[in-house]
Amino acid sequence: MDMSSxxxxxxxxxxxxxxxLIRFSFLGIIGDRELPEWVLRHLRxxxxxxxxxxxxxxxxxxxxxxxxxDLARILAAAVTLLLGVTTKNVLAAIFGGAGTLYxxxxxxx
Amino acid sequence: xxxxxxxxxFWLGVRHGAPFxxxxxxxxxxxxxxxxxxxxNLAQVMGFSVLVIAGASQFxxxxxxxxxxxTAVILATALAVxxxxxxxxxxxTPHLGAAPLWQRALMAYFLVDQSYxxxxxxxxxxxEMSRAQKTAYFFGVILPICxxxxxxxxxxxxxxxxxxxxxxxxxxxxxxxxxxxxPALRTLAHVAAALVSVAVALALAFLPYNGGLMIASIAxxxxxxxxxxxxxxxxxxT
Numbered sequence: 001m002d003m004s005s006x007x008x009x010x011x012x013x014x015x016x017x018x019x020x021l022i023r024f025s026f027l028g029i030i031g032d033r034e035l036p037e038w039v040l041r042h043l044r045x046x047x048x049x050x051x052x053x054x055x056x057x058x059x060x061x062x063x064x065x066x067x068x069x070d071l072a073r074i075l076a077a078a079v080t081l082l083l084g085v086t087t088k089n090v091l092a093a094i095f096g097g098a099g100t101l102y103x104x105x106x107x108x109x
Numbered sequence: 110x111x112x113x114x115x116x117x118x119f120w121l122g123v124r125h126g127a128p129f130x131x132x133x134x135x136x137x138x139x140x141x142x143x144x145x146x147x148x149x150n151l152a153q154v155m156g157f158s159v160l161v162i163a164g165a166s167q168f169x170x171x172x173x174x175x176x177x178x179x180t181a182v183i184l185a186t187a188l189a190v191x192x193x194x195x196x197x198x199x200x201x202t203p204h205l206g207a208a209p210l211w212q213r214a215l216m217a218y219f220l221v222d223q224s225y226x227x228x229x230x231x232x233x234x235x236x237e238m239s240r241a242q243k244t245a246y247f248f249g250v251i252l253p254i255c256x257x258x259x260x261x262x263x264x265x266x267x268x269x270x271x272x273x274x275x276x277x278x279x280x281x282x283x284x285x286x287x288x289x290x291x292p293a294l295r296t297l298a299h300v301a302a303a304l305v306s307v308a309v310a311l312a313l314a315f316l317p318y319n320g321g322l323m324i325a326s327i328a329x330x331x332x333x334x335x336x337x338x339x340x341x342x343x344x345x346x347t
Contacts, residue, residue, distance in 0.1 A: 002177050007180065008153055009156065009178060009192070015157075015166065015183075015184060015187050015188070018188045019162075024213070026195065026199040027198045027202050027213045027217050028213050029204060030199075031206055032201075032202050032203055032206050033199075035197070038334070042330045042334050044196075045299065045332075046189055046193055046326075047289070047290065048293050049327075049333060050329075052303045052310070052329070053306040053322045053325035054286065054322060056173065056310045056311050057311065057314050058160045058172075058280075058282065058283045059283050061314075063279060064277065064279040070212075071139050077284070077303060079285040081287050082169060082173060083288075083292070084288050084291020084292055085292070088292040089324075090288045090289060091135060092161075093130065093286045093288035093292075094135070094211070098281075102216065102277075
């Protein structure tokens with residue numbers, strides 16, 4: 001991390017303000033009006049559109065291994081996804097994934 | 110919150126919010142630990158949890174700051190993760206929109222996934238609740254959740270200073286996000302969005318300034334919306 005403390009605080013402040021404005025939007029300013037259907041249709045997919053793009057390179061090319069694919073991490077990701085899809089339980093998926101990672105690092109590392 | 114009705118609505122909200130502590134506490138601790146391990150100081154870690162108060166976007170921001178992404182990319186990505194809250198805001202407005210401005214501002218600040226989900230479910234099931242009762246209920250739901258979010262972030266940040274690097278905490282962010290996304294893959298449209306997101310992000314990973322992330326996110330949203338339309342035309346959308 002090369003950022004200065006000022007830069008980090010700027011990001012925290014702007015992110016805080018922006019997030020508040022998103023939350024305040026209809027409740028505070030726009031009022032009791034419907035969002036257009038096409039906007040809703042795109043908003044529905046924001047989390048599943050942004051987060052996978054963010055983590056896909058981290059799973060395949062982790063910085064901790066110098067960008068080389070690492071079997072323990074790939075297995076851990078697969079187990080997390082599988083548990084999340086089957087159990088719909090976020091915590092079960094996190095603990096299952098972390099367990100697989102440590103077991104994998106211990107056995108393969 | 111002076112009438113007995115409002116008071117009981119408030120305490121009902123507290124009871125309905127309390128079970129979410131099982132999710133909020135570990136998630137907050139994890140954020141505190143991971144952010145501290147990534148090199149953020151205690152004040153910054155707390156700054157995220159108090160000023161932003163939105164876990165997934167906080168994780169996204171610290172990951173991108175660690176990667177030295179440009180500020181505009183960090184803000185656009187983290188705010189995109191929070192865009193769903195515009196939907197929350199819109200769907201609570203018929204219930205809470207008549208409250209005084211200061212109350213609406215305070216409710217907006219506390220509009221997190223849990224308070225939204227619990228609140229909107231209650232208001233739709235009990236439309237006879239008065240505005241004062243709905244407001245009291247909403248603040249009741251928040252009471253166990255949000256203060257614990259701050260407190261457990263702090264606990265995690267203090268713990269994070271003690272955890273050695275062999276614990277591979279670099280991988281906490283991917284695991285957390287996978288665990289959050291997986292249950293959200295409810296429909297073919299969500300799956301299509303996630304697949305496009307991954308494919309485009311990997312194909313464009315060579316782009317500077319995390320450009321691949323931006324393009325992948327937009328392409329994935331469009332893919333999700335198009336598959337939804339397609340499913341509707343096929344009468345297979347539920």
